Amino acid sequence: MNTFEHVTVTDGNEAVKLLSERGGAAGETKIIAGGTDLLTLMNASLIAPQRLVNLKAARALRYLRFAEDGALHIGALATLADLERDAGVARRLPILVESVRDAATPQLRAMATVAGNLLQRPRCWYFRGAPHCWLKGGAECFARDGENKYHAIFGASSCVAVHPSDLAPALLALDAELLINGPSGVRTLPLAAFFHEPTNDARIEHTLAPDEVITEIRVPGQPEGANGAYLKMMDRQAWAFALASAAAQLSVEDGVIQQARIVLGGVATVPWRATQAEDALTGQQLTPELARTAAEAALAGAAPLAHNGYKVPLARELVRRAILRAGSVPHP
Amino acid sequence: MADTSETAAAPRTHVSLQVNGTTREVDIEPRRTLLSVLRDDLSLTGAKPGCEMGNCGACTVLLDGEAVYSCLTLAVECTGREITTIEGLSASGELDPVQQAFIAHDALQCGFCTPGQILAMKALFATNPHPDDETIERAMSGNICRCGAYPKILAAARALAGTQAAQQ
Numbered sequence: 385m386n387t388f389e390h391v392t393v394t395d396g397n398e399a400v401k402l403l404s405e406r407g408g409a410a411g412e413t414k415i416i417a418g419g420t421d422l423l424t425l426m427n428a429s430l431i432a433p434q435r436l437v438n439l440k441a442a443r444a445l446r447y448l449r450f451a452e453d454g455a456l457h458i459g460a461l462a463t464l465a466d467l468e469r470d471a472g473v474a475r476r477l478p479i480l481v482e483s484v485r486d487a488a489t490p491q492l493r494a495m496a497t498v499a500g501n502l503l504q505r506p507r508c509w510y511f512r513g514a515p516h517c518w519l520k521g522g523a524e525c526f527a528r529d530g531e532n533k534y535h536a537i538f539g540a541s542s543c544v545a546v547h548p549s550d551l552a553p554a555l556l557a558l559d560a561e562l563l564i565n566g567p568s569g570v571r572t573l574p575l576a577a578f579f580h581e582p583t584n585d586a587r588i589e590h591t592l593a594p595d596e597v598i599t600e601i602r603v604p605g606q607p608e609g610a611n612g613a614y615l616k617m618m619d620r621q622a623w624a625f626a627l628a629s630a631a632a633q634l635s636v637e638d639g640v641i642q643q644a645r646i647v648l649g650g651v652a653t654v655p656w657r658a659t660q661a662e663d664a665l666t667g668q669q670l671t672p673e674l675a676r677t678a679a680e681a682a683l684a685g686a687a688p689l690a691h692n693g694y695k696v697p698l699a700r701e702l703v704r705r706a707i708l709r710a711g712s713v714p715h716p
Numbered sequence: 717m718a719d720t721s722e723t724a725a726a727p728r729t730h731v732s733l734q735v736n737g738t739t740r741e742v743d744i745e746p747r748r749t750l751l752s753v754l755r756d757d758l759s760l761t762g763a764k765p766g767c768e769m770g771n772c773g774a775c776t777v778l779l780d781g782e783a784v785y786s787c788l789t790l791a792v793e794c795t796g797r798e799i800t801t802i803e804g805l806s807a808s809g810e811l812d813p814v815q816q817a818f819i820a821h822d823a824l825q826c827g828f829c830t831p832g833q834i835l836a837m838k839a840l841f842a843t844n845p846h847p848d849d850e851t852i853e854r855a856m857s858g859n860i861c862r863c864g865a866y867p868k869i870l871a872a873a874r875a876l877a878g879t880q881a882a883q884q
């Protein structure tokens with residue numbers, strides 16, 4: 385690991401000030417929260433920040449609070465374990481507990497923060513290893529015609545790595561937004577606009593600027609009769625990233641689906657919203673047949689690579705089951 | 717393995733750590749992990765370096781009673797927190813009940829993963845004295861055992877939990 389200067393801050397504003405010094409040069413100064421992704425990248429010499437800003441002492445940023453309007457406010461420093469153990473979250477937003485339960489391990493969930501989880505970098509083996517691939521500024525994506533068993537089946541980016549977060553699909557299905565602190569003040573950003581497929585000019589999975597700090601993740605109050613589910617498939621029962629996952633959040637009134645959100649994980653460089661599936665569900669009576677139709681629609685545009693064709697039927701089945709589970713329809 | 721070879725000119729920070737109930741002072745570079753400081757500066761070699769990437773659990777220690785990976789924790793960020801290593805469990809000279817259960821159930825072979833396994837189990841029983849099987853399995857899912865001692869590790873946990881399975 386490279387040497388660096390280490391500064392501890394006690395609130396988000398101080399962090400922004402430090403991040404924007406030296407012109408806010410990307411990569412020069414980095415926030416460290418749980419450190420579980422940052423330190424693995426530094427250990428592998430993939431990044432070498434000159435200064436780390438330790439946000440963990442900003443204790444006021446670690447909270448889970450339900451507001452009067454039913455919205456859940458998640459402080460950026462809340463850990464995955466905090467979410468997993470919260471009785472209110474379990475009762476009102478079970479999809480969030482399901483999404484973190486099988487993420488990483490108990491030790492990592494105790495360390496990992498929610499904001500850090502959304503900002504973690506891909507697990508593509510070329511990216512984590514030595515090759516100077518496209519996402520790292522190189523000319524070529526080695527996975528596209530290489531070892532791509534764990535890679536994307538959707539998306540238009542030159543990169544085909546998948547977003548590793550389990551929490552992100554669930555938060556997207558809940559229409560979450562971010563509160564972001566930057567040099568010119570506070571802004572709100574829908575999570576849907578935060579995730580962005582890497583482009584030639586911005587080879588990164590999100591739109592957060594290098595001098596910005598996430599302070600809160602806000603989940604709007606859900607309508608009466610809303611329920612959600614998150615299902616994840618791994619190649620072993622624990623300690624693995626999703627081969628594919630599905631988040632479904634439905635609001636149902638008198639048996640009719642008023643609103644549906646279906647988001648896939650492990651299939652694209654960003655969590656992948658399946659709007660055709662949502663359209664197939666909205667205004668309909670939830671039945672096993674409808675779930676099957678919606679799941680078909682969710683995977684309709686999939687374009688698997690040479691070694692990940694298995695993800696298409698896998699994700700389709702996860703979507704089908706997540707819909708039925710969210711709608712409390714018994715299913716095999 | 718973390719490269720800490722270029723230590724010569726790098727600035728150091730004075731850090732005071734609470735380890736196993738005593739205050740330990742060290743002058744360290746900010747890049748040093750808690751794992752390396754415990755082992756190399758404080759001669760507490762119970763926590764083991766396995767992968768140093770969050771993939772094995774051999775480096776597990778307790779921070780304020782919660783199990784964490786010391787390989788992904790910077791030592792400078794541990795001031796003001798209570799650090800417990802395997803050496804701290806028997807500080808009074810008597811083995812901890814979790815350690816005794818490991819012995820009684822023969823829950824180790826080579827022993828490399830054992831300090832981490834014991835501390836993960838310690839964290840579980842501190843918050844939940846009677847966990848069911850699923851809770852035990854989930855709590856122990858962040859520690860790999862290359863020798864495959866899992867059935868006996870689970871037996872030790874069940875015995876401590878006083879579950880029916882342990883009485884069979």
Ligand SMILES: Cc1cc2nc3c(=O)[nH]c(=O)nc-3n(C[C@H](O)[C@H](O)[C@H](O)COP(=O)(O)OP(=O)(O)OC[C@H]3O[C@@H](n4cnc5c(N)ncnc54)[C@H](O)[C@@H]3O)c2cc1C
Pocket residue numbers: 414415416417418419420421422423424439460461486487488489492495496497498499500501502503504548549550551596597598599623624625626769770771
């Ligand atoms: C072995 C292993 C297995 C894993 N398995 C899973 C899994 O199955 N599912 C899953 O979802 N995740 C998994 N993870 C990823 C893990 O959940 C993330 O590493 C973790 O959530 C990151 O949070 P952190 O607080 O540790 O972030 P850090 O490592 O501290 O930071 C990550 C990034 O976010 C930035 N950052 C952090 N907080 C802020 C903020 N408030 N504002 C602006 N920038 C910020 C940092 O600068 C850094 O760039 C795994 C990780 C490991 C090591």
Ligand code: SF4
Pocket residue numbers: 506508509510511517518519520524525526527528535542543544545
């Ligand atoms: S998938 Fe992305 S991260 Fe992996 S080799 Fe291709 S460009 Fe690099």
Ligand code: FES
Pocket residue numbers: 764765766767768769770771772773774775776785786787788
């Ligand atoms: S050495 Fe820390 S998890 Fe392997």
Ligand code: FES
Pocket residue numbers: 823824825826827828829830860861862863864865
């Ligand atoms: S006893 Fe050898 S690794 Fe677990």
